[in-house]
Amino acid sequence: MRTESVVFAGTAGFFLVVDVLYAVWAREPAGTAALTVAFLMALLVSFFFARNHRLNGERPEDRRDGEVRERYGSLGLFPPHSRWPVLTAVGAAVLALGVVYGLWLALLGLGVLAAGVGGLVFQYAAEDDEGR
Numbered sequence: 001m002r003t004e005s006v007v008f009a010g011t012a013g014f015f016l017v018v019d020v021l022y023a024v025w026a027r028e029p030a031g032t033a034a035l036t037v038a039f040l041m042a043l044l045v046s047f048f049f050a051r052n053h054r055l056n057g058e059r060p061e062d063r064r065d066g067e068v069r070e071r072y073g074s075l076g077l078f079p080p081h082s083r084w085p086v087l088t089a090v091g092a093a094v095l096a097l098g099v100v101y102g103l104w105l106a107l108l109g110l111g112v113l114a115a116g117v118g119g120l121v122f123q124y125a126a127e128d129d130e131g132r
Contacts, residue, residue: 079124
């Protein structure tokens with residue numbers, strides 16, 4: 001994660017320089033605030049990656065002699081078909097329409113969205129309990 005930390009630290013440095021120059025020349029508070037927030041967000045991500053690198057050590061991707069086979073393993077379960085993503089998308093669409101048309105529709109969409117997300121999360125829970 002060292003490389004990612006350096007990339008985001010560079011991004012944070014860029015936003016800091018642009019923020020200072022913008023604050024001096026433009027004297028416009030909204031743009032200065034937006035650039036300050038961008039600087040702080042990039043700095044936060046850089047700090048996260050640096051701390052993660054310090055705690056977990058190097059990954060094979062961080063070394064020049066790293067091999068792909070050092071990192072492979074079980075990638076998890078990818079279901080071939082599932083109805084839950086469609087239900088989640090319908091719930092999100094109805095929720096978005098509810099923001100425009102009324103609270104009753106938003107609450108209906110929130111319920112459908114919650115059912116879809118719950119289905120996504122727990123669709124294989126019964127199989128895992130049986131020792132799959």
